[in-house]
Amino acid sequence: MSIKIIKKGIADSLQNAGHYGHQHLGIQVGGYMDFLSAQLANKIVGNSLNQTVYEIHFPASHFEFEETIFISITGANFIPVLNEKSIPMHEKILVNKGDVLQFLQPIQGRIAYLAFSTTVNSNQVPTTLIEEVEQLIFNTSPIRFIPGPAWNELDPASIQQLLTAHFHTTLQSNRMGFQLEGPSLHTIAQKSYLSAGVTRGTMQLLPNGQIIILMADHQTVGGYPNLGQIILVDLPRLAQILHQTPIQFRLSNVSSAHEQYQFIQAQFTS
Amino acid sequence: MKINEQNTIQSWHIHLLGDHAILFLLDEIIDATINAEVHAFNQFILEKKIIAIKDCIPSYHSLTIVYDIIELHKIVKTNLHDFAQNLLLEFNAYKKENTSFKLNSQLHKIPVCYDLHFGIDLEKIAKEKNTSIEKIIEIHTSKIYQVFCLGFMPGFAYMGIVDSTIQVARHSKPRPLVEAGSVGIAGAQTGIYPKDAPGGWQIIGRTPLSIFDPIKLALFAPGDQVSFYAISMKEFNDIKNNSNNVH
Numbered sequence: 001m002s003i004k005i006i007k008k009g010i011a012d013s014l015q016n017a018g019h020y021g022h023q024h025l026g027i028q029v030g031g032y033m034d035f036l037s038a039q040l041a042n043k044i045v046g047n048s049l050n051q052t053v054y055e056i057h058f059p060a061s062h063f064e065f066e067e068t069i070f071i072s073i074t075g076a077n078f079i080p081v082l083n084e085k086s087i088p089m090h091e092k093i094l095v096n097k098g099d100v101l102q103f104l105q106p107i108q109g110r111i112a113y114l115a116f117s118t119t120v121n122s123n124q125v126p127t128t129l130i131e132e133v134e135q136l137i138f139n140t141s142p143i144r145f146i147p148g149p150a151w152n153e154l155d156p157a158s159i160q161q162l163l164t165a166h167f168h169t170t171l172q173s174n175r176m177g178f179q180l181e182g183p184s185l186h187t188i189a190q191k192s193y194l195s196a197g198v199t200r201g202t203m204q205l206l207p208n209g210q211i212i213i214l215m216a217d218h219q220t221v222g223g224y225p226n227l228g229q230i231i232l233v234d235l236p237r238l239a240q241i242l243h244q245t246p247i248q249f250r251l252s253n254v255s256s257a258h259e260q261y262q263f264i265q266a267q268f269t270s
Numbered sequence: 271m272k273i274n275e276q277n278t279i280q281s282w283h284i285h286l287l288g289d290h291a292i293l294f295l296l297d298e299i300i301d302a303t304i305n306a307e308v309h310a311f312n313q314f315i316l317e318k319k320i321i322a323i324k325d326c327i328p329s330y331h332s333l334t335i336v337y338d339i340i341e342l343h344k345i346v347k348t349n350l351h352d353f354a355q356n357l358l359l360e361f362n363a364y365k366k367e368n369t370s371f372k373l374n375s376q377l378h379k380i381p382v383c384y385d386l387h388f389g390i391d392l393e394k395i396a397k398e399k400n401t402s403i404e405k406i407i408e409i410h411t412s413k414i415y416q417v418f419c420l421g422f423m424p425g426f427a428y429m430g431i432v433d434s435t436i437q438v439a440r441h442s443k444p445r446p447l448v449e450a451g452s453v454g455i456a457g458a459q460t461g462i463y464p465k466d467a468p469g470g471w472q473i474i475g476r477t478p479l480s481i482f483d484p485i486k487l488a489l490f491a492p493g494d495q496v497s498f499y500a501i502s503m504k505e506f507n508d509i510k511n512n513s514n515n516v517h
Binding site for chain 2: 022023025193228232
């Protein structure tokens with residue numbers, strides 16, 4: 001199956017579910033920033049959920065298809081057009097040799113996903129699942145996290161601020177991590193930590209009192225105070241948040257986070 | 271959470287790290303015995319081949335296991351904390367029953383050229399420590415170091431413990447470029463840069479060996495033992511030019 005990139009976008013890449021099993025060698029996992037949109041794109045074209053997809057930022061690449069295939073587009077809405085004609089998102093679309101896909105303008109979100117397949121027969125994806133994913137990646141309620149090992153090291157005023165204040169992502173945000181700007185947070189005592197394993201979604205407190213949230217390409221170990229980790233179902237929403245959009249945080253817990261993850265995954269696999 | 275049992279020198283703390291990882295922590299110090307306990311626990315978990323566990327990441331004093339939520343719920347019927355605690359209990363019981371339990375650990379002998387052309391911080395360290403460059407080389411090559419963990423970049427091994435007489439702080443401002451193979455020291459630690467990278471460690475030499483390769487991956491594994499021996503610039507070039515690098 002071949003797709004030609006006739007004009008390269010600023011930060012487009014091919015991504016899959018990530019490579020686990022090598023973090024003990026310092027090798028990052030990588031993979032989709034927004035796994036919900038990526039899985040949805042795959043499901044729509046009849047792929048297995050964790051297939052490789054294009055992860056697209058704006059300004060996006062221009063794609064030319066070199067054979068007849070099916071595609072689907074999910075995640076951020078950049079107004080996709082095929083041969084300069086508007087095409088819907090969240091639908092399985094047949095494209096022919098020579099067709100050109102472009103994205104005109106960012107309307108909502110930060111990352112779009114393009115899945116492709118030659119599978120003719122695939123089940124219709126329920127509208128409820130599409131709505132469920134849209135709701136998870138674009139709602140504006142606080143981002144949920146579970147307190148980490150250094151949570152209790154924060155002074156009470158900083159805890160209060162983390163749970164009430166508005167933060168936003170800065171331009172120092174990429175696939176490795178999102179650096180936030182907000183009120184400066186402080187620990188009770190100046191304590192240095194030995195590096196320990198971190199995960200995607202880990203909220204580290206930098207020496208300047210600001211938070212960095214680790215994303216898909218994060219390092220395997222880190223030595224900054226670990227304040228908490230964003231729950232998995234909220235990471236796609238964080239990945240889709242635009243610079244300067246206010247973010248708030250709310251406490252969650254493991255059992256509730258697991259229930260929500262299991263609920264959405266059950267819909268994907270049904 | 272502490273598990274204090276006889277015959278266990280260490281007490282572990284358990285933290286659920288968000289919704290898809292568990293952090294097991296020992297005391298917050300760089301210590302070969304504590305770190306060996308981490309590697310033993312890591313090995314024990316790996317040998318159990320639990321499908322739900324996607325990654326095990328050892329550090330100086332901790333082990334982080336990353337799990338798949340769906341797979342884990344197939345095997346964990348109680349709460350997650352009990353599951354984590356049971357792993358520790360099983361590990362302790364296993365160690366008691368298997369007194370011959372041994373770490374899978376490889377010894378690597380790494381050639382290092384300490385020529386000033388590579389060891390760009392040697393003169394400064396000698397001055398700071400009021401010693402000679404020869405003495406620094408002698409001390410650095412006299413020890414067998416333990417690979418505490420890997421991190422920072424693929425294949426970068428944090429090793430120790432460096433003799434206190436040559437311990438120096440890292441540069442306050444990292445160099446924008448440290449060349450691949452550079453051997454550095456920082457506090458109690460020594461390490462080799464697998465590829466060109468910015469870095470703040472004090473550079474004392476360079477190895478001609480390839481430390482990380484995208485196909486063969488990392489030369490060192492956590493828990494391995496490493497010693498260094500000095501080579502001349504000629505030997506450095508000979509090894510470098512010989513494409514059959516030991517790896």
